[in-house]
Amino acid sequence: MSAKLWIQQATIITMRGEEDVFVGDILVEEDRILGVYGLQQDERQQLEQAIAQWGTIDRTIDASGMAVMPGLINAHQHTPMNLLKCFSDDLKLMDWLEQKMFPAEARMTPEDIYWGSKLSMAEMIRSGTTTFADMYIHMNQIAHAVEETGMRASLTRGLVFGDDRVQERMQEAVDLVERWHGGADGRITTMFGPHAPYTCPPDQLRAVIQLAESYRLPIHIHLAETREETAQIDERYGQTPTQYLYELGLFQQLHVLLAHGVHISEHDMSYLEGMRGGISHNPLSNMKLGCGIAPVLELQRRGITVGLGTDGAGSASTLDMFAGIRAASLLQKLHYGDPAIESAYRFLQMATIDSARLLQLDHEVGTIEIGKKADLILIDLNKPHLQPLHHVISAIAYAVNGADVHTTIVNGQVLMHKRELLTLDEQQVLKEGSMRSKRLVAGL
Numbered sequence: 001m002s003a004k005l006w007i008q009q010a011t012i013i014t015m016r017g018e019e020d021v022f023v024g025d026i027l028v029e030e031d032r033i034l035g036v037y038g039l040q041q042d043e044r045q046q047l048e049q050a051i052a053q054w055g056t057i058d059r060t061i062d063a064s065g066m067a068v069m070p071g072l073i074n075a076h077q078h079t080p081m082n083l084l085k086c087f088s089d090d091l092k093l094m095d096w097l098e099q100k101m102f103p104a105e106a107r108m109t110p111e112d113i114y115w116g117s118k119l120s121m122a123e124m125i126r127s128g129t130t131t132f133a134d135m136y137i138h139m140n141q142i143a144h145a146v147e148e149t150g151m152r153a154s155l156t157r158g159l160v161f162g163d164d165r166v167q168e169r170m171q172e173a174v175d176l177v178e179r180w181h182g183g184a185d186g187r188i189t190t191m192f193g194p195h196a197p198y199t200c201p202p203d204q205l206r207a208v209i210q211l212a213e214s215y216r217l218p219i220h221i222h223l224a225e226t227r228e229e230t231a232q233i234d235e236r237y238g239q240t241p242t243q244y245l246y247e248l249g250l251f252q253q254l255h256v257l258l259a260h261g262v263h264i265s266e267h268d269m270s271y272l273e274g275m276r277g278g279i280s281h282n283p284l285s286n287m288k289l290g291c292g293i294a295p296v297l298e299l300q301r302r303g304i305t306v307g308l309g310t311d312g313a314g315s316a317s318t319l320d321m322f323a324g325i326r327a328a329s330l331l332q333k334l335h336y337g338d339p340a341i342e343s344a345y346r347f348l349q350m351a352t353i354d355s356a357r358l359l360q361l362d363h364e365v366g367t368i369e370i371g372k373k374a375d376l377i378l379i380d381l382n383k384p385h386l387q388p389l390h391h392v393i394s395a396i397a398y399a400v401n402g403a404d405v406h407t408t409i410v411n412g413q414v415l416m417h418k419r420e421l422l423t424l425d426e427q428q429v430l431k432e433g434s435m436r437s438k439r440l441v442a443g444l
């Protein structure tokens, strides 16, 4: 249960500035950070006073030899796709979707979605992700899984149009929003989710934009993932995918979470400049599907927020955001042929506070600050691949793996401690996941 938690003697990485790294203690009361204390004498006195006022303490965690940082925020995911991981690799996006994913998804029952999303949540909690943005079907099941696991999530009913079930799908999107926005003690928020320019014709896209505007909620959509998408949208509408969304008015009022943004030209960027929201960069998925390298640094130079996601495990094969951070950084070094092109710290920001901005949660999570939600991870640094520790930020960006996460806390609740999952029956999740995945992929 959330109550009074004292994290002692950690290397605290607040993500409020590159130099804001120090050894100290954190007090958590209920769901929020009550205090952050360094080793200076006055801060020690403040800590002692706070502890004295508390009286009883529910839990102390000795975090010496560990780093504590804000939980990672995966800005683009399809959680149930963990059931479809590593069964159909080495295909191009459209072939992979049409020949493998869509047919497997057509077999998915609500129970499959529930267990597939729980499998992803187990993997995320284990690897230090505390919040994720999800776009999928049967979202009620995912919301229940979020409620039970204690994670924080932004949920979206993905809308693929192309048959006569448009109204039914729109209604499901509305039902999700009405039932779950602000649910699970405020840990769940929602968005509207037209899937992509190539699966959403103009009339339907306009209808979703109107809906989102009437609910004052954001939109989550795939954009400009492949060259094929650019060619297809050009053929249909004589526009780039970014221009297509711009001309439909997507960027006028709404906060928009764009997934991928790989094929965005200099000219396209002028459509995005000043937009609310931004782009989830998903380097693992982009590399695996051979999509290309997103112009991350150019977008950021134009003031467009770029956060970090994995995409579903069906394409990324892993939900380990530390692998995503490393990939994002190495890709840009390689792309520019310049190892100094961007700092390690900047990529950690993308996975924390910048992703939080994309989910409109930056007032609550993404940094360690008094009054913010206690979404924290402890990383065990006392390992051969992390020692000697010259520079903790470099170690986290280039050498830490999800398996180094020792403790995961969301909303003040400890979800994993000493690598034991506390809100999930891991054996049951593994068993259900493996059994269900066999049926979904049989013959595909």
Ligand SMILES: CSC[C@H]1O[C@@H](n2cnc3c(O)ncnc32)[C@H](O)[C@@H]1O
Pocket (backbone or CB within 6 Å): 078, 093, 097, 101, 102, 105, 135, 136, 137, 157, 158, 159, 160, 195, 196, 222, 225, 285, 311, 312, 315
């Ligand atoms: C209708 S729910 C979401 C939908 O998105 C599909 N999907 C998974 N990964 C990607 C990707 O990289 N690009 C586009 N669409 C993707 C998933 O299979 C679901 O059908």
Ligand SMILES: [Zn+2]
Pocket (backbone or CB within 6 Å): 076, 077, 078, 222, 259, 311, 312
């Ligand atoms: Zn996706």
